[in-house]
Amino acid sequence: MRLEFLGGAGEVGRSAVLVNDSLLLDYGVLTGNPPQYPVGSVDPDAIVVSHAHLDHAGAVPALLSGDARPPIHWTPPTAELARLLARDTLKLHGGTYDCPFTETDLQRVTQVSEHHGYGDPFEAAGHEVTFYDAGHIPGSAHVLVDDGETRLLYTGDFHTDDQRLVSGTTARPDADVVVCESTYSDVEHEDRDVLERQFVESVETTLWEGGTVVVPAFAIGRTQEMLLVCEAYDIPCYVDGMGKRVTELLRAYPEFVRDPDALQRAKSHARYVTGRNGQRKRITDQRAAIVTTSGMLSGGPAMTYVPEISANPTNKIALTGYQVEGTPGRELLETGSAEFDGRVTPVSAQVESYDFSAHADRDGLYEFLESYRDAEIAVVHGDRCEAFASKLRERGYEATAPAVGDIYDT
Structure with a gap:
């Protein structure tokens, strides 16, 4: 061969x-x-x-x-x-x-x-x-x-x-x-149950303090995983970007997911963002998690949310997966700033990384x-x-x- x-x-x-x-x-x-x-x-x-x-x-x-x-x-x-x-x-x-x-x-x-x-x-x-x-x-x-x-x-x-x-x-x-x-x-992944609890405690702390958490996530797989976590722990959340369409699509293939009923509950728990009439900017003032593409901050609605919340140190950006070298997500992790719409933006919001790896x-x-x-x-x-x-x-x-x-x- x-x-x-x-x-x-x-x-x-x-x-x-x-x-x-x-x-x-x-x-x-x-x-x-x-x-x-x-x-x-x-x-x-x-x-x-x-x-x-x-x-x-x-x-x-x-x-x-x-x-x-x-x-x-x-x-x-x-x-x-x-x-x-x-x-x-x-x-x-x-x-x-x-x-x-x-x-x-x-x-x-x-x-x-x-x-x-x-x-x-x-x-x-x-x-x-x-x-x-x-x-x-x-x-x-x-x-x-x-x-x-x-x-x-x-x-x-x-x-x-x-x-x-x-x-x-x-x-x-x-x-x-x-x-x-x-x-x-x-790399040795942390136990998934422990990782989930750390993520949930961090998000809940930020929401209790009056902040917003942006959760960049890949549209396929990671968005649905994070919605399932949010539903399981009753975290108020929005979902935006292509992950919305992917979630709908996967409901048509129940034999390819672990628990179709749980996925349906997660979909119902999340509030879908339409992006009309300045909705995204209004959402950044809500005490909620915003699960949105792209997972590496290289496009999608995240390009609106992250700059909008970046100046407030109470807010949080919770990265959920691998950040390829050269992407804004990797840059943000390494330098505390990232380029959005051609401008380098310093980020005062807290930046955390969670290994929800697939x-x-x-x-x-x-x-x-x-x-x-x-x-x-x-x-x-x-x-x-x-x-x-x-x-x-x-x-x-x-x-x-x-x-x-x-x-x-x-």
């Missing part, structure tokens, strides 16, 4: 792996200014998408800009969520370098989409492919690829612990080669890979891939950390 790493190797973003010059696994974007896309020119016979986040699916429509019409294989929620994000990208950046596809390309995605559930093998570019629940976000999948000689497990992003929205992965299909994500390979941590990665001691391991999707590969080698694994552009023959 021949593997070509077109992106996502030694970095978090633009994931893309070409298998046997014909089957493409993911085709994402590396968020930044400017954004980066997978390297090289690729013309696959079929595309398989592990899940809908931009770093794995954000550039998929661009693959349909030429004459070829390769089928795109994904789970039903992944297909719908990826199209939703692509539509938003087109709306915000269409016709610029920040958007590598056109409206026509996006329309073609629907024409070539093929949907599959977990555990049901299907054929793609001459390979047998099977999806397994990855426990990352609704619809996320481990991808098992069998070319008749080698079995490849592409983990995609995964979590081994339960979240409120989805259960952790329990799938461990047999594989000869594992391409494994490593986002949190040197990824396996170091122990979760080791636990998962314990089932693959006899397999070749390629470590990707992380800032410290080589360091983690070295740790695996010390434990007796055959592990490497490819670079973008590398080709492996296994």
Whole structure:
């Protein structure tokens, strides 16, 4: 089996792996200014998408800009969520370098989409492919690829612990080669119950003091997770941005969430923001949590809320996930200020970071890979891939950390 790493190797973003010059696994974007896309020119016979986040699916429509019409294989929620994000990208950046596809390309995605559930093998570019629940976000999948000689497990992003929205992965299909994500390979996540209590106590303290808490969150997965937490602890909250539409969409796929009834309660508990008639500025005076995109402060309604509350030290910004280097969220964490609408804004409001991660941590990665001691391991999707590969080698694994552009023959 021949593997070509077109992106996502030694970095978090633009994931893309070409298998046997014909089957493409993911085709994402590396968020930044400017954004980066997978390297090289690729013309696959079929595309398989592990899940809908931009770093794995954000550039998929661009693959349909030429004459070829390769089928795109994904789970039903992944297909719908990826199209939703692509539509938003087109709306915000269409016709610029920040958007590598056109409206026509996006329309073609629907024409070539093929949907599959977990555990049901299907054929793609001459390979047998099977999806397994990855426990990352609704619809996320481990991808098992069998070319008749080698079995490849592409983990995609995964979590081994339960979240409120989805259960952790329990799938461990047999594989000869594992391409494994490593986002949190040197981090030990705090116990989720402890983390939730810390978050809730912090938010409740701010609200009691008369402040407002802005909770930047990724539209897919994290927004719903935070709404579930707010409902469980009866925290008054608003929800804004694309996360509103994603929450509605996920209600149509109850089999892909852990507790559909809890998600419905969380939706009913939150107050939806329309954004009309100056509503957002009025909300910043409310004693409530505002769950809003974007999770890294790189766009969305957060660009209104954060500057609006930034001058008051009673207020709080509670970041809930990974902040990629070069994003305003990362800048805010490191410097106490960030650029909004072209201006650097000092932030007097409190800034806190909570690791509501949807990824396996170091122990979760080791636990998962314990089932693959006899397999070749390629470590990707992380800032410290080589360091983690070295740790695996010390434990007796055959592990490497490819670079973008590398080709492996296994």
